[in-house]
Amino acid sequence: MESIVEQHEVKCYHCGNECESSNIKIDSKIFCCNGCKSVYEILDSNLLCDYYFLDTSNPGNKIEDAGKSKYAFLDEETILTKVLDFQEGNTFGVTFYVPSIHCSSCIWLLENMQKIHPGIITSNVHFRKKEINIQFNKKITLRQLAELLSSLGYAPVINFNGKEINRKTVDKALLYKIGIAGFCFGNIMMLSLPEYLSVSDKFSGDIKGLFIFLSLFLSLPVFIYCASDYFVSSWNAIKTRTVNIDLPIALGIIAAFSQSIYEIYTGKGPGYLDSLSGLVFFLLIGKWYQKKTYEALSFERDYKSYFPLAVTKIENGSERYVTLDKLKAGDTILIRNKEIIPADGYILEGTGVIDYSFVTGESNLTTKETGQKVFAGGRQDGPAVKIITSKVVSESYLTQLWNKDNATDKLNGLVEFTNRIGKYFTVAVLFISLGSYVYWVGKDPGIALHAAVSVLIIFCPCIFALAIPFGFGKAMNILGRNGLFLKNTETIEKLAHNDSIVFDKTGTITTTENPEVSFAGALTNTESGMIKALVKNSTHPLSRSIYNYLKVDTSIKPDSFVEIPSQGIRGMFNNIEVIAGTADIVGVQVNKDTEMVSGSKVYVKINNQVKGYFVFRNSYRKSFEQISGILKKKYTLHLLSGDNDSERSYLSNYFSLSNLHFNQTPQSKLDYIKKLGKNEKVMMIGDGLNDAGALQQSNCGISITENCGNFSPACDAILDASAFSRLPVFLKYAKACVKSVYGSLAISLSYNAIGLYFAVQGLLKPLVAALLMPISSVSVVLFVTIMSGLWAKKYGLR
Amino acid sequence: MSVLIILVIFSLLVAGSFLGAFIWAIRDGQYEDDYSPSVRMLFDSKKTEIKHKSNK
Numbered sequence: 025m026e027s028i029v030e031q032h033e034v035k036c037y038h039c040g041n042e043c044e045s046s047n048i049k050i051d052s053k054i055f056c057c058n059g060c061k062s063v064y065e066i067l068d069s070n071l072l073c074d075y076y077f078l079d080t081s082n083p084g085n086k087i088e089d090a091g092k093s094k095y096a097f098l099d100e101e102t103i104l105t106k107v108l109d110f111q112e113g114n115t116f117g118v119t120f121y122v123p124s125i126h127c128s129s130c131i132w133l134l135e136n137m138q139k140i141h142p143g144i145i146t147s148n149v150h151f152r153k154k155e156i157n158i159q160f161n162k163k164i165t166l167r168q169l170a171e172l173l174s175s176l177g178y179a180p181v182i183n184f185n186g187k188e189i190n191r192k193t194v195d196k197a198l199l200y201k202i203g204i205a206g207f208c209f210g211n212i213m214m215l216s217l218p219e220y221l222s223v224s225d226k227f228s229g230d231i232k233g234l235f236i237f238l239s240l241f242l243s244l245p246v247f248i249y250c251a252s253d254y255f256v257s258s259w260n261a262i263k264t265r266t267v268n269i270d271l272p273i274a275l276g277i278i279a280a281f282s283q284s285i286y287e288i289y290t291g292k293g294p295g296y297l298d299s300l301s302g303l304v305f306f307l308l309i310g311k312w313y314q315k316k317t318y319e320a321l322s323f324e325r326d327y328k329s330y331f332p333l334a335v336t337k338i339e340n341g342s343e344r345y346v347t348l349d350k351l352k353a354g355d356t357i358l359i360r361n362k363e364i365i366p367a368d369g370y371i372l373e374g375t376g377v378i379d380y381s382f383v384t385g386e387s388n389l390t391t392k393e394t395g396q397k398v399f400a401g402g403r404q405d406g407p408a409v410k411i412i413t414s415k416v417v418s419e420s421y422l423t424q425l426w427n428k429d430n431a432t433d434k435l436n437g438l439v440e441f442t443n444r445i446g447k448y449f450t451v452a453v454l455f456i457s458l459g460s461y462v463y464w465v466g467k468d469p470g471i472a473l474h475a476a477v478s479v480l481i482i483f484c485p486c487i488f489a490l491a492i493p494f495g496f497g498k499a500m501n502i503l504g505r506n507g508l509f510l511k512n513t514e515t516i517e518k519l520a521h522n523d524s525i526v527f528d529k530t531g532t533i534t535t536t537e538n539p540e541v542s543f544a545g546a547l548t549n550t551e552s553g554m555i556k557a558l559v560k561n562s563t564h565p566l567s568r569s570i571y572n573y574l575k576v577d578t579s580i581k582p583d584s585f586v587e588i589p590s591q592g593i594r595g596m597f598n599n600i601e602v603i604a605g606t607a608d609i610v611g612v613q614v615n616k617d618t619e620m621v622s623g624s625k626v627y628v629k630i631n632n633q634v635k636g637y638f639v640f641r642n643s644y645r646k647s648f649e650q651i652s653g654i655l656k657k658k659y660t661l662h663l664l665s666g667d668n669d670s671e672r673s674y675l676s677n678y679f680s681l682s683n684l685h686f687n688q689t690p691q692s693k694l695d696y697i698k699k700l701g702k703n704e705k706v707m708m709i710g711d712g713l714n715d716a717g718a719l720q721q722s723n724c725g726i727s728i729t730e731n732c733g734n735f736s737p738a739c740d741a742i743l744d745a746s747a748f749s750r751l752p753v754f755l756k757y758a759k760a761c762v763k764s765v766y767g768s769l770a771i772s773l774s775y776n777a778i779g780l781y782f783a784v785q786g787l788l789k790p791l792v793a794a795l796l797m798p799i800s801s802v803s804v805v806l807f808v809t810i811m812s813g814l815w816a817k818k819y820g821l822r
Numbered sequence: 823m824s825v826l827i828i829l830v831i832f833s834l835l836v837a838g839s840f841l842g843a844f845i846w847a848i849r850d851g852q853y854e855d856d857y858s859p860s861v862r863m864l865f866d867s868k869k870t871e872i873k874h875k876s877n878k
Contacts (some may be wrong), residue, residue: 078865128861136861151858199848207841211834231826238830 036060038077038084039177060084063176070139076128085124085177094362095174097334098167100181102343107166107182107333114161115145120173120180123153134178141172156180167805182333195727198315200310205250208242209301215239216298220791236294240284243297251304269446272480273489277327279480280793296481299793306801307489313512314493328538331366331400331417335359338410345605347692348417360408367400367413368420374409378402391608401713445769460784471786478788482779482796491768495808499761500766504818507747508726508754515740519758523704525655526697526718529665529675531711532728534642536743541573544630545636552576554602555628558595562587566626570604570638592626603629610634646748654752659707664688664696665713693718709751714735736814753819760819762809770802775800 031247034043036058037053044228048055049140050068055061063084067073076084097103109117125134130149134156143164148157158171158180173180214236218227227235250524254274256743261268277300334345336358343358348366351357356372359365365378376392380402392398398411457479470627496513503510510516525532531724547555556574559567561582582602592605603610610627612634626638662677662683669686676684685696693710694717700706701723708715708722711729716737719725728748729740779796782788816822847853 128864131858131861132865135865149858150855151861152855195853196848199853200845203841203844203848207837211837214832214833231824234830238834498859 030429036084038064040084040490059175059177060363066140066176067133067151072133072136072139075129075133078127078132095167095170095182096336097332097345098170099165099584100334103334103345104166106347115159115619116161116742117157118166118169119155119157119161120170120182122154122156122178122180124178125149125151126158130178133176134173136483138171141169144169149742187645195315198308198312201250201253202305202312205305205308208246208250209305212239212242212301215242216294216794218795219294226723229501236288239294239297240288243281243284243301246301246304247277250308251277254307255528262270267447267450269450269489272450272483272748274452276480276483279477283477284483285475293790296793297788298479299790299797302794302798305799306798306805310490310493310805313497332364335363335366351413351417353413353415355413357411357413358408359404361404361406363404365400365404366403366420367417368415369413371398372410372412374407375410376402376404376411377406379405419738434481441464453480454782456483456780458787463784464751464786468786472769474788475784475786478783478786478793479780481793482783482788483776491765491772491804491808495761495768495812498809498812499757499816500822501755502812504756506750506754506821507744509742509818511740511742515724516758516761518740519707519755521705522659523709524660524662524700524706526662526664526700526706526708526722528693528708528710528715528718529663532709532715533645533648533663535645538643539569539640540642540643541569542639543573543636544639547628547635549576551582551630551635552599554582554595554597554603554630557597558582558585558593558602559604561585561595562593566638567593567604568638569640573638574594600631601629603627608800615689645745645748649678651749651752655755660704662696662700664693664718690714690717694721697721709743710737750821753821757815757819757821760815761812764808764815767811768807771807772800772804775803 031324035041036043036052036056038055041056043054043056044742048061050061050064055064064073067075070226082802097493098107105111107118109119111117122134125131131151134149135147137158138144141164143160143162145159145161147159149155150157156173158169170180171181215238218232218235249275254270254277258268258271258274261271266540280296280300280303284297284300287293287295331348334347335351336343337346337351338356338358338542351367353367357366357369359376371392371394375394375397376390376396378390378392378398382391390402398416400417459477460479461472461476464475465574493513496516499516500513503516510519518690543645551815552574556571556576557580559570562568580593580597582597585593587593588605588609592603592609594601594605594609596602596604604626607613607625607627610629612627623639628635628637652661656678661679663679663685665686666688667686669684672681672684672686685692688696688711693715697706697708697718698721701721705723707724707726708718709728710716710719711725711727715727719727719737719739725739726741726743727737728745730744730745747754779788780790782792
C-alpha cells in the first residue's frame with residue numbers, strides 16, 4: 025500500500041495532474057503523459073520555461089489527443105477566408121477562441137508565440153473573452169497555427185458564431201454616452217450653481233443669459249444622443265401597441281426638455297436641464313452596470329457550436345472539405361477518429377464506435393455496423409468511417425429541437441415584474457398628469473400645463489430603471505464569484521420564482537468523476553495484482569479507475585504489454601496472457617442492444633479464460649442527498665433520465681414515484697417541461713445536448729458543467745459543478761434580492777409622492793426637481809446594492 | 823464680472839479635453855480587456871513590443 029500512496033503524490037510538472045507512473049521524465053521532471061512532456065520540450069528548447077514560475081498554481085493544460093485531422097479543414101481556401109480577420113499581402117490576422125486560457129502564465133506564453141515559430145509576427149491575448157489575436161505570415165499556415173496552439177494545450181475552438189455577434193460596438197456606444205452625459209451633467213450643474221444658491225439675481229443679464237445658453241447647448245447632446253435608446257425603445261413599444269418601462273422615462277425626458285425650452289424662451293428661468301441630464305447619466309450608469317456579462321461564457325449556443333465547421337465530403341472518389349451549410353442529404357462524408365458526426369445518417373463503410381457523451385453526458389461507447397443509423401452529435405472513437413447523410417444538418421434529430429419555436433419569453437427582454445408593475449405605473453402617471461391638467465385648466469389655465477408636465481418629470485420610474493440594474497447587477501456579480509454564472513440580470517428573478525425543479529440524471533446529479541467500480545465475476549489476489557500492474561500502464565480514465573479500485577499489492581510487472589487505443593490493453597506475465605478491454609478484444613459475444621444500458625464495462629480475460637467484467641457507474645454527487653432534502657420542502661422535484669429505470673428504487677428516496685421518468689428522449693423531456701409549465705414555473709437543471717430543448721423551454725434553465733470553458737447548451741445560467749451543493753443557497757439569495765428590490769420600490773414611491781405633492785399643485789420648482797431626483801436615485805441605488813451585499817453575507821456567499 | 827465668462831469657457835475647454843481623452847481611450851479599446859494589461863506589464867520585456875490596438 026505504501027508504494028501506491030507515494031505514487032499518488034507525484035504530480036505532472038506541466039499540468040499538475042496526478043501521474044500514474046514516473047516513467048515519463050526529463051531531467052528529474054516527471055510528466056503524466058507524452059503530450060505534457062512534449063509541451064515542456066517545446067518550451068524548454070525555446071527558453072520559455074519562465075511559464076512555470078509566473079503563476080504559482082499549475083499553468084499547463086492537459087493535452088488531449090484531438091486526432092490528426094481536426095484542423096485539416098483550415099487548409100480549404102473557402103473556409104480560410106471565413107476564419108481570417110484580414111489578409112494584407114503576406115500578413116494574415118486571425119482571432120481564436122481558446123477556452124483553456126486561465127492565468128497570467130497563459131497570457132505570457134501565448135504572447136511569446138513568435139519565439140516558437142518564425143511565422144508568427146505578434147500575438148495578443150484578450151483575457152476576459154479568452155481570445156487570442158494572432159498576426160502571421162506565409163511561413164506558417166492557419167492549420168499549422170491551430171495545431172501548434174493545440175499541441176501547447178491551448179486548442180482553439182473555431183466556429184463562425186463568434187463573428188456574427190459583435191458586442192464591441194454596442195458596449196462602446198454606451199461608454200461614449202456615459203462619458204458625454206457625465207460631462208454635460210457636471211457642467212450644467214456648475215452653471216446652475218448661482219441658481220441653486222439664489223445668487224443669480226446679483227449677476228448681470230449677460231452672464232445669466234450666457235449660463236443659460238451654455239446649459240441649453242450642453243443639454244442638446246444628452247437629449248439627442250445619450251437618451252436616444254429610450255426614445256427608440258419606447259417608440260418600438262408604441263408601434264407594437266404595448267407599454268414598456270422606457271415609455272414613462274422617454275416621456276419624462278421629453279417633457280422636461282420641452283418645458284425647459286419653453287421657460288428659457290419666455291425668460292421664466294433656466295428650466296430642468298440639470299435634473300434632466302443628471303437623470304440620463306444615472307440611467308446610463310445603471311444600464312452599464314447591468315450590461316456586465318461573462319464574456320468568455322456563451323449562453324446562446326445553438327447546435328452550430330457543437331459541430332465542426334466543415335466535414336470531409338467524398339465526391340467522385342476524391343475528398344474535399346465542405347462547410348456544414350453546403351452538406352445535403354445523401355452526401356457521403358468521411359468521419360475520422362475523434363471527429364463529430366454533423367448530421368443523421370447511415371454507416372456506409374467501416375465500424376462506428378460512437379461516443380454520444382456530447383449528447384447524453386454518458387461516457388459509453390456504442391458500436392454501429394454498416395447500414396446502421398447514427399445520430400448527429402456523436403463522436404467517432406476509432407478508425408475512419410464513411411457515412412451517407414439522411415438529413416441536412418439543421419433537420420437532424422437533435423438540431424431540430426432548436427429550430428422549433430421554444431422562445432416563450434425571449435422576445436421581450438424585460439423582467440416580468442417590471443412588465444407587470446410597469447404597465448400600471450405608466451398608466452397611473454399618464455392618468456395623474458392628465459387629471460391635474462383637467463383639474464387646473466378650469467381654475468388657472470396658466471398652471472395646468474406646467475402641473476401636467478411636472479408630474480411627468482418628477483414621476484420618473486427610478487425604481488425600475490435603477491433599482492433592478494444595480495440590485496440585480498450586484499447579485500449577479502456575487503453569484504458569479506460563487507460559481508453560478510447568469511446570462512443577464514433578469515435571470516435573478518427567474519431564479520427566485522419557481523414551483524418545481526426538474527433534474528436531469530446523468531451528468532447532473534451524477535458525476536463522471538470517480539465512477540463506482542464493481543467486478544462481476546471472481547478474481548484471485550494474484551489475478552487482481554496482474555490486472556492492476558497491467559492497467560497501470562494505460563492513461564485511459566477507465567484504467568485509472570480500475571487501478572484505484574483494486575486494493576492489492578503490485579509488486580509484479582508485465583514482461584511486455586501493448587495498448588490498443590479505445591479497445592483495451594494486453595500484457596504477458598510469465599507466459600500468462602492478460603487482456604482487459606472491450607467485449608470485442610476479449611472475444612465475448614454480447615447483445616449490442618442491451619449492452620448499452622448498464623454503464624461501461626471492461627472485460628477481463630486471463631489465460632484465454634474470461635474472468636468477468638468491471639462495471640462503471642457514474643456516482644451520485646455527494647451533495648445531492650443534502651440539497652434534495654432542502655429543496656424538497658419548497659419545490660416539487662422531478663427527474664427526467666435518458667437511462668433505464670434500474671435505479672428507480674434508489675431515486676425514489678428523493679423524488680416521489682410519479683415524478684420519476686426514465687427512458688426520456690430529448691423531445692419527451694421538452695414536452696414534459698412544456699406540460700408542467702402550463703400550470704407552474706419550472707426550473708430545469710441539465711447538462712448535455714439532450715437537455716438543450718428542455719432548458720430553453722423551462723422558465724429558468726441551468727446548465728451544469730465540470731469545466732466552465734467547456735461547451736454548455738443554451739441556457740439562462742451556467743452552474744459550476746463544484747458549486748452544486750450551494751444551489752439552495754443561491755435560490756434563497758435570489759429571492760432575498762427580489763425582496764430588496766420590492767423594498768426600494770417603497771422608498772422610490774415615497775420620494776415620488778413628495779414630488780407629486782408639489783407637481784400636481786403646479787409648484788414644482790427646478791430646484792426641487794434638481795434636489796429630489798438625484799437624492800431619490802442615489803438612495804435607491806445605495807439601498808439595493810447594500811441590501812444585496814448584506815444578504816450575500818448572511819447566506820455565506822463571497 | 824466679465825472675467826467669469828472667460829473662466830467658464832476655459833473650464834469648459836479643460837473639461838472638454840478630458841472628455842476627448844476618455845473617448846480616445848474607449849476608441850483605443852482600453853475598456854475591452856481590463857485584466858491582461860495588468861499582468862502584461864509585469865512580464866520581463868525581452869519580447870518585441872506589442873501594439874495594443876483593436877483589429878479592424
